[in-house]
Amino acid sequence: MTRLQELRHAMARAGLDAVWISDPANVRAVSGFSSGKDGKVLVTQGDATLYTDARYTVQAAEESPLTAFIARPPATLEHAAPALAGLRVGFEADHLTVAALEDLRDHWPQVTLVGVQGLVQSLRAVKTPGEIQAVRDAQALADRVFAEVRPLIEAGARELEIASEIELRLRRAGAQSAFDLIVASGPRGAMPHGVASDRVIQDGDLVTVDMGAQLRGYHSDMTRTVAVGTPGAEMARVYRAVLEAEEAAVRAVKPGVRTADLDRLARDILTGHGLGEAFAHSLGHGVGLEVHEAPSLRGTSDDVLQPGMIITIEPGAYLPGVGGVRIEDLVLVTEGGYEVLSVSPKELL
Numbered sequence: 001m002t003r004l005q006e007l008r009h010a011m012a013r014a015g016l017d018a019v020w021i022s023d024p025a026n027v028r029a030v031s032g033f034s035s036g037k038d039g040k041v042l043v044t045q046g047d048a049t050l051y052t053d054a055r056y057t058v059q060a061a062e063e064s065p066l067t068a069f070i071a072r073p074p075a076t077l078e079h080a081a082p083a084l085a086g087l088r089v090g091f092e093a094d095h096l097t098v099a100a101l102e103d104l105r106d107h108w109p110q111v112t113l114v115g116v117q118g119l120v121q122s123l124r125a126v127k128t129p130g131e132i133q134a135v136r137d138a139q140a141l142a143d144r145v146f147a148e149v150r151p152l153i154e155a156g157a158r159e160l161e162i163a164s165e166i167e168l169r170l171r172r173a174g175a176q177s178a179f180d181l182i183v184a185s186g187p188r189g190a191m192p193h194g195v196a197s198d199r200v201i202q203d204g205d206l207v208t209v210d211m212g213a214q215l216r217g218y219h220s221d222m223t224r225t226v227a228v229g230t231p232g233a234e235m236a237r238v239y240r241a242v243l244e245a246e247e248a249a250v251r252a253v254k255p256g257v258r259t260a261d262l263d264r265l266a267r268d269i270l271t272g273h274g275l276g277e278a279f280a281h282s283l284g285h286g287v288g289l290e291v292h293e294a295p296s297l298r299g300t301s302d303d304v305l306q307p308g309m310i311i312t313i314e315p316g317a318y319l320p321g322v323g324g325v326r327i328e329d330l331v332l333v334t335e336g337g338y339e340v341l342s343v344s345p346k347e348l349l
């Protein structure tokens with residue numbers, strides 16, 4: 001079944017006749033049009049139209065199998081109005097601004113507008129073979145770049161220099177960084193989102209590098225924590241504990257597993273090492289057209305793993321004023337269990 005067919009089934013289950021898609025990643029997922037922020041898609045049970053403007057006439061025709069209507073608002077909404085009269089039309093409540101919703105109400109007075117959440121996102125959680133290949137390629141590039149840059153992580157280098165070397169190599173390969181690079185050394189390692197600073201790396205530091213490539217619109221995500229010189233005994237112990245939690249959670253990945261149970265498994269191991277409080281975020285998330293997408297590997301999540309999902313497993317321990325450790329792998333859920341897509345070494349060198 002194509003994603004569009006899946007969406008129509010989901011619309012029927014939600015009691016919708018049509019859906020107005022405005023989230024850029026969802027626009028891309030449904031239409032193939034890569035400039036999703038400048039597009040919208042209207043899907044009915046019998047039709048699907050891509051709305052974008054004249055800057056994208058050629059690109060829309062090249063990238064999307066959908067009929068494109070080239071115009072700017074309000075002409076787009078006026079074009080759609082007649083076919084929608086009397087219908088229940090979903091809009092993406094967690095993406096549309098209040099002003100944009102007012103526009104829909106003004107131009108579609110005979111439409112019943114229904115806010116929906118996660119309709120397309122839940123379909124995106126299970127990747128197509130082409131999407132899996134795109135994430136695989138992005139991760140392979142990230143692994144290659146990490147191997148090239150690893151020798152540069154040494155005493156005297158600045159975090160920003162490491163980050164810019166990674167970015168440059170990704171750019172040269174036709175990709176870009178998937179997010180603001182996290183390079184957090186020494187005590188800065190206690191910040192889970194410690195983007196690279198001008199701190200000079202010291203002998204004995206642990207350095208957390210959280211990086212991803214964005215290639216053909218798809219992302220990868222991986223974290224390695226590396227030692228510069230010989231780390232202190234306490235941080236070496238923390239490293240071993242995080243690695244134990246990470247490897248145990250990866251081994252537990254298979255279809256049917258509740259993501260909340262995976263988070264619990266990793267958290268319990270860290271708690272056993274006295275580090276439960278130091279694990280300050282969820283175990284992971286889905287990765288695809290966005291770095292953070294469904295499923296969520298949070299303790300409160302109701303998500304269940306299915307073949308074709310691509311997730312991160314990334315426990316960490318953060319000790320304010322001291323430092324931190326995070327180890328993250330990118331994992332494909334397969335029929336029989338899992339495949340780890342990230343191959344960079346994890347021993348604390």
Ligand SMILES: CSCC[C@H](N)C(=O)N1CCC[C@H]1C(=O)N[C@@H](C)C(=O)O
Nearest residue numbers: 179192193210221281282284285291292
């Ligand atoms: C700004 S993108 C960060 C990518 C990173 N690998 C990542 O997802 N991190 C870093 C530490 C926590 C984790 C994160 O942000 N998790 C989210 C989903 C959460 O809310 O726990």
